[in-house]
Amino acid sequence: MAGPELHPDVVPLGFLIGSWMGEGKGEYPTIESFAYGEEVRFWHVGKPFLAYTQRTWALDDGRPLHSESGYWRMGGPGRVELVLAHPTGVAEVEDGTLDGTSLSLATSSVVRTPTAKLVERLERDIRVEGDVLTYELRMSAVGQPLISHLTGELQRGAS
Amino acid sequence: MAGPELHPDVVPLGFLIGSWMGEGKGEYPTIESFAYGEEVRFWHVGKPFLAYTQRTWALDDGRPLHSESGYWRMGGPGRVELVLAHPTGVAEVEDGTLDGTSLSLATSSVVRTPTAKLVERLERDIRVEGDVLTYELRMSAVGQPLISHLTGELQRGAS
Numbered sequence: 387m388a389g390p391e392l393h394p395d396v397v398p399l400g401f402l403i404g405s406w407m408g409e410g411k412g413e414y415p416t417i418e419s420f421a422y423g424e425e426v427r428f429w430h431v432g433k434p435f436l437a438y439t440q441r442t443w444a445l446d447d448g449r450p451l452h453s454e455s456g457y458w459r460m461g462g463p464g465r466v467e468l469v470l471a472h473p474t475g476v477a478e479v480e481d482g483t484l485d486g487t488s489l490s491l492a493t494s495s496v497v498r499t500p501t502a503k504l505v506e507r508l509e510r511d512i513r514v515e516g517d518v519l520t521y522e523l524r525m526s527a528v529g530q531p532l533i534s535h536l537t538g539e540l541q542r543g544a545s
Numbered sequence: 546m547a548g549p550e551l552h553p554d555v556v557p558l559g560f561l562i563g564s565w566m567g568e569g570k571g572e573y574p575t576i577e578s579f580a581y582g583e584e585v586r587f588w589h590v591g592k593p594f595l596a597y598t599q600r601t602w603a604l605d606d607g608r609p610l611h612s613e614s615g616y617w618r619m620g621g622p623g624r625v626e627l628v629l630a631h632p633t634g635v636a637e638v639e640d641g642t643l644d645g646t647s648l649s650l651a652t653s654s655v656v657r658t659p660t661a662k663l664v665e666r667l668e669r670d671i672r673v674e675g676d677v678l679t680y681e682l683r684m685s686a687v688g689q690p691l692i693s694h695l696t697g698e699l700q701r702g703a704s
């Protein structure tokens with residue numbers, strides 16, 4: 387069954403659509419470095435956004451680590467917006483640039499529940515070349531400056 | 546295959562877990578009233594939150610209407626937190642109370658992308674009795690005061 391056509395507003399983001407699987411590495415001054423498996427999904431329903439979920443798990447025993455979910459929008463030509471919920475009690479808006487199949491975003495505003503972890507700012511660079519997606523995420527949290535936190539490489543799966 | 550056990554922190558929210566389907570009605574001073582179908586899913590991965598997605602569609606032609614996704618957490622005894630992303634470009638934190646199987650939450654903070662719709666505040670009451678979930682959502686947006694926007698009734702599906 388054919389789904390709806392991609393909304394014209396998000397055609398520039400169409401290269402993201404699909405399921406992506408791979409691995410990444412995490413580091414931060416307050417924790418031990420770790421390796422993880424990751425699944426990312428982008429999809430659409432014919433409206434002017436892409437829906438997005440991400441989850442990671444420990445490579446040693448498969449226990450779930452981070453996850454996040456939200457929506458990607460275009461904010462005008464070459465401008466991208468991301469609205470994101472984190473299970474740590476953080477909701478944020480990121481915006482940035484789209485250049486071909488490279489994205490570069492940073493937190494523009496962040497809100498937290500009373501019990502949330504103190505995340506100040508995220509920056510993420512994403513690049514897609516063919517069926518390979520690579521990214522780096524930088525984070526300022528719990529009193530630390532903005533430094534590299536996660537890097538990963540994912541392969542596009544069967545859609 | 547047995548999944549992980551529900552994290553002790555979110556046992557008080559366990560009554561929400563499952564897939565819920567039903568219908569609702571929407572009204573707002575700036576739009577025509579409308580009826581919609583709705584699916585809501587709550588699930589867990591063994592960590593101290595419930596993951597949550599919701600989507601609605603028009604009853605006449607099935608076209609997608611609203612959706613939202615995020616995470617539910619406990620904020621202490623009888624306190625509930627909701628972290629939510631909306632595809633309209635809005636991210637928000639809600640908090641409120643849990644009394645048995647009744648929830649009452651309101652926006653505590655909200656952030657928006659540059660192109661987002663102007664939503665000021667949401668309030669939601671949710672009540673579960675057995676396999677029936679009813680809710681009312683009140684909204685202050687686009688210059689309107691806080692007034693009833695959505696009411697719905699959902700039935701718990703096969704999990």
